[in-house]
Amino acid sequence: MREEIKNKILSGDFGEVLLNEELKKYTTMHIGGPADILIMPETEDQLTGLVKLLKGEDTPLTFIGRGSNLLIRDKGIRGVVVVLRENYSKIKVEGNLVIAQAGAALRDAAIASFENSLTGMEAVSGIPGSVGGGVIMNAGAYGTEMKDIIKNVKTMDKDGNIKVYTNEEMDFSYRHSLAGEKDLIVLEASFELKEGDREKIYEAFEGFDYKRSSRQPLDRYSAGSTFKRPEGYFASKLIDEAGLRGFTINQAQVSEKHTGFLINIENSTCENMLELIKEVQKIIMDKYSVKLEREVKLIGEE
Ligand SMILES: Cc1cc2nc3c(=O)[nH]c(=O)nc-3n(C[C@H](O)[C@H](O)[C@H](O)COP(=O)(O)OP(=O)(O)OC[C@H]3O[C@@H](n4cnc5c(N)ncnc54)[C@H](O)[C@@H]3O)c2cc1C
Known part of the structure; x- marks a missing residue:
């Protein structure tokens, strides 16, 4: 990484910046060496600024969500690692849509759906990943995948261009999405749900949680x-x-x-x-x- 770029990152406004941070702390597997530079942006502007700063540079840019599907090598990751989790996790509900930033836990998005009597996310509520990681992987459990509940996905490419894709355009299939294939950054996703009965939704949560904890x-x-x-x-x-x-x-x-x-x-x-x-x-x-x-x-x- 060029010294000039490193200095710009250290003196700029991109969110929290950590040097030589051990990545095992950021994965559920508890494995992984250090990241040269780890950044936790809190706003889209910070994220866009960072991506544009690195555009055309030969510094690798890696994204991590909740680290629940990752095996990180012992030597760690060179360049810049961006972590999108609690720092980038706002959730709002508009009608039957749950709209969540990429770092939001799928669990928290599911809880928001329950609180608003919206059904559809119960089966995926126990997947310990983020919304962004869920989209990349087309995560799914007990018969529901992201492709069944996502309405659209807001993304950014590595040149800083923002684009919203519909569910169909995301080309979801088993553990595959366009975002993963094209190495897009997931910024936000909206889940289209149906009105439901709060009590039944709660019972479903409990049922799926039990299945998971008894088998995994x-x-x-x-x-x-x-x-x-x-x-x-x-x-x-x-x-x-x-x-x-x-x-x-x-x-x-x-x-x-x-x-x-x-x-x-x-x-x-x-x-x-x-x-x-x-x-x-x-x-x-x-x-x-x-x-x-x-x-x-x-x-x-x-
Ligand atoms: C106990 C346990 C149970 C699990 N059960 C299930 C299950 O039932 N079903 C299932 O599908 N999976 C399951 N998983 C795997 C995992 O939770 C999912 O794959 C999840 O979607 C990963 O999300 P994450 O945020 O942790 O992504 P990470 O592991 O952090 O990253 C996964 C990939 O997504 C990329 N990525 C993450 N966020 C972004 C972003 N915002 N923009 C661009 N790229 C991004 C990363 O670069 C990486 O390539 C389980 C894992 C554990 C530990």
């Missing part, structure tokens, strides 16, 4: 399902049948509770976690000729 190792460091669902199979079932429940490499382990989750016991390195991922993939390929594709995104310097 929510008290452990993980990034959720490590692998995508292979066509015609369930990754967790294959891993279990292959005898890999509890299979451990140093501090990286196949969860005893849910074999689709690979967990960091306490202080696993990214390298060990990658070793475990590769070993599981190899065993499943050898045993069942099924390719397990990683759902968790791997980023950072090799």
Whole structure:
């Protein structure tokens, strides 16, 4: 990064700026080395200013939401890392629309829908990600994906151009969106919901929460399902049948509770976690000729 750019970031108005910040603090997996510069903008103007400052520079610009689908390498991330979570998380409700900034927790957007007797977000209310990360991944659970409830998405490209895409234009499919494909920055999303019964919405929340807490190792460091669902199979079932429940490499382990989750016991390195991922993939390929594709995104310097 050019010294001039670094100085402009340090002296400018882009939100909180941290140097050499350990990224493990920003991921649910608790893995990841330092970011050269980590920035937490609070306004669209700060974000636009930053993106425009870096336009045409060779400084990499990486976005992180709630860090619940990320595996960050041990050497960390070079350049600028922008974190959009509590610092960028306003939510408003207009009629049957819940409009949330990218950093808002999906859970909080779902709570806002409940408070306004709007139904549609119950099934995704337990996904521990942000609205931005949800859009990028087309996150989904128990039969509802972002594509079923999003009306439109406000984005910015890396040149600082802002554009609103409709649901159709977002081209959502299983764990895919146009925003992810084109490396767009998600600024805000609106969820189009239906009028519902508050009590029923609450009951649904409780039901889905119970399903999650009884089946998933929510008290452990993980990034959720490590692998995508292979066509015609369930990754967790294959891993279990292959005898890999509890299979451990140093501090990286196949969860005893849910074999689709690979967990960091306490202080696993990214390298060990990658070793475990590769070993599981190899065993499943050898045993069942099924390719397990990683759902968790791997980023950072090799
Ligand atoms: C216990 C547990 C349970 C889970 N259950 C589910 C589940 O049921 N269903 C499901 O789909 N997922 C699940 N996940 C995975 C994860 O929560 C989702 O993928 C979620 O959508 C990721 O959001 P995030 O904000 O954490 O994104 P991050 O992990 O921070 O980032 C994911 C990707 O999105 C990009 N990104 C994030 N925010 C932005 C933004 N504003 N603009 C541009 N790019 C951005 C990042 O660069 C990265 O490529 C689970 C994870 C855990 C830990």
